Every structure is written in structure tokens, then in C-alpha cells.
Amino acid sequence: MKFERYGIGIAKGMTVTIKHLFRPSTVSQYPEQRLNTSRRIRGNELIWSEEKCTGCGTCAKTCPQGAIEIVTSTNLVENKYRVEKYEVDTGYCIQCALCVEACPFQALFLSYQYECATYRRDELIQGKEAMLETPERPVSGYFYPERAAKLPKQTLLIEKVVEKR
């Protein structure tokens, strides 16, 4: 004799919904409250180290989208390339991070940035100055395990949904 057919199923369902009524909700209030991002996130911006970069242009060659544009000139005194122009069109970037993996001098990193919507396409182009590492633009641990290990341990869950009043 299955009791599910005698209204017990309905009663069970009702208890489930009433329990959910008194349970903290699982959604986050986005603009006020963000989900934690992974410390190895592949963000939408590149971070570039001017000291380590030799201007070899490997990143530009590996980029499947051709989003990286690098212009160099020769510095005959120090026998080096000088990077005249280094631009990434993040509108084309697919966050594959092949440039980061290809860089022979470990001069390229990804950032945590993922909210990059703008009103103009040309605002998406990230120039040389906008690619340097700053406190506002921290480097993600992607492809650099020793960097990731140094970052603080974290959970991807948020503890409690704080409702905006």
C-alpha cells in the first residue's frame, strides 16, 4: 500500500516548501554582493611586466584572435628591443590565456577583472599604461602555481546572502 497516493505526497511537498520559506536564500544580490572568484581565474584583462618583457612578440604570434598588437624599435645602445606600443583589444580576447603560457620570459599575467562592459568599442582596447600591475589590478594565479600558492586560501561560496533593504 503506497501512501504517496493518499495525499501524503502533497503533505511531504508542503513541508519542503515551508522549510524553504525559513531558510536563507541561495541567490546573491549582485551589484552589492559578488560571488568570490577563484584565485586562478582567467580574467578579461592582461597584466604586463615592463621590466621582464623583451619585446619578442611571441604573445602576438600565439594569440588566436590576433588581439595583441606590439610595435618595437631597436635600442642599439643596450642591444635590446624597446616596446613602442603594446595594445590588447579585450573585445576580441577569448581569455584562452595562450599568450600567458607562451611568454618565454613570464612577463604576462591575467587579472581578476570580469566586468568590462563599456559604451564604446575603442574603450575596450587596453593600452600599455592600463596593463601594469597595480593594487587595484591584482594578478591572478593562473599558469603560475607558485604565485597562486601565495594568495590567501578562500572559498568560492559566500557565507550568507545579505539582502539590500
Add this chain to the structure above:
Amino acid sequence: MAIIDFVINSRVPMQALPPDWPGGFWWHWLFFTVVIIGFVLTMVMGFIYIERRGMGYMQSRLGPNRTGPFGLLQPVADALKVLLKENIVPTTADKLVHWLAPIVAFAPALMIFAVIPFQDKALLADLNIGILYIVAISSVSTVGVFMAGWGSSSKYSLLGAMRNVAAVVSYEIPLVLAVVGVVMIAGSMSLNQIVLAQNIPFILLQPLGCLLFFVAGCAEINRSPFDLMEADSEIVAGFHTEYSGMKFAMFYLVEYAEALAISAIITTLFLGGWRGPLLPPILWFVLKVVIVFFVMVWTRTTLPRVRIDQLMALAWKFLLPLALINLVITAIQVLIWPTALPWILVPVNFAIMVVLILIWSKFFKLGLGRIEV
């Protein structure tokens, strides 16, 4: 409260024509018309809030919380938005019917409240056939809904309206039969008299009747799980697919005004209406109405939508026989204890309800048992 008391004490009895016809009666009429319209509109706004937030929490969401504190102004924002929308009438529509439908649907929902007592004798018209009046009036909304479905000249609208008519015609019968039990115990059809007769709330003496009335009432006003006529996944929005702007707002209002009406009727018939200790009667009434509505929201979040054959089978094979049996049992009890039913009947009636539901579920079949219920 003072003004309500004043109006009640100063007014004349409503059972016969008042002697000072141009004076007292019209003031009473005006006062309660305004009170009812205000009551319905505020309660509908409260209900929309309760429904959206309650459903949100039950589904692990938060619900609307951006407009005002706790999202309390969400119904106001909705109303403003809908009022500013363009009013579109389809070119092939039957213009007059399309235009009249929301009014025809809305008026009966408001008229039901004429006989609902908010307090002792605090009602627009203490009709001695109050419950009969409600039964007669509440079905008129369906005409409006069918006019909307027909006038829109859209297949989804017409399908939704047809389904609504089918559901209302079927569920009207168990609904009325469930009410008759209450009328027999109370010995009156006037809602005020029924409330006065409830020394024991009738939900205890008539548990089966209350359950049947609740189910049939939910089906009658097309609330989930019986919301076949506006089943979003099948027929867009049912009868109001082609409506927009103010006319859509009217239908939206009707939906909640009817839910409010059914909650108020259940409160009056089964939960003792405005009666209760300590708090003022009007507060008790509102509290009970909100509780009944909350149970409706609760079932809505829990239960999936029934199929059309299940809808019909539930009305004719489950609710109707149970309502008839309930009627016979109540009649016997009233015959044995003509003045007042004793407390001992409370557990007895609950036991009868459980046994009957178990037996009927056991034999409930669709398509001679070939279709899974």
C-alpha cells in the same frame, strides 16, 4: 474603529426597507462602498506582495526587494508601469466585447464583498440569502473572461477562456455543496448569522467541507495547481494574451480580488469570520484572510499543474461524491443535535474525513485505470 462603530450604531436594520430611506441608508451605502473598494485595493496590493515575496522565499529566491523598504512598493511600481503602457487592441478583435470584458470580470469580484461582514453587522447589505448571492454573483466573472477570450480573436485566448468555463462549471457544484453543510449547521444563509453561529469554528465541525471548498475555490478562481487557463507553458497567458495597459491591469486585479474574495468567504464560513479574542474584530478578519491566502500561495509553490483530464476527474469523481457524502453526514448530525453540534463531533468528523479521503483515493482512476493518475 470609532468611525465604523459610529456608522454601525447610527444605521438602521438592513433586513427591511429602512424607514428613513433617503437619509441613513444612503450614507451607509456610500460609506461601505468606499470601504469595500479601499479594502479590496489595499488587500490586493498586500496580496501581490505576499505572493511574490512568499513564493520567492519558498523557491530559495528573495523576490522583489528593490522598490521601497523590503520591496513593499513593488505593487505600486507594477501598477504605475502598467498604467503607462500602450493600450493595444488587435485589428481583428471584436472591439466592444474586448473593451467590456475587463469590466464585466471585475464588477462581480467587487460585488461579493457587499455581503461579507467585517465586524458584527458591519457589512454593506445583510442579505438573508447572502451565500446564495455570492454563489450567483461569483460565476459572472467567467462571462467576462469568456468575453475576453472571444473578443481577442486569438487561439490562445479562446482556448484559455474555454478551459476556464469548463473548470468553473465543473467546480461550481462541489463548491456549492460544500457550502450547504455550513448553511445547515448555522441554520441561516446570511453571512452575519453564520458568523454569529460559530461558537465552534466550522472548520472543526466541517473539516471535509472546508477542504472541498478550498480545493474547489482554488479551481474556481484558477489558481495554481488548477491554473490551466493561463498555463504559460501551453497557451501563453490564456484569455488575457491580447490585453495590455489598463485592461490587463484590470484582469490582474480581478485575479487577486477573486483570491481575496475566496479567502474572505472561507474565513467567514469556516474560520469564524471576525470573531476572536483580544484583538478588534476587523483585525481578526484581515488576519484570517491573510492566513487563508498564504495557504493558497503555499499550495501554488508546491504543486505542479494538473492536466485537463485530471482537472475534470477531480471535480466529478472526487470532490462531487465526497461533497454529497459530507452533505448527508452533516444532515444526519444536524437532525440528531438540532440546536448546536457538541464538541465530541470534532474528532469524529476529522476521522470521517481521513477515512473518506483514503477510500476515495484508493478507487480514484482515470480512463478505467489505463491512464496514470
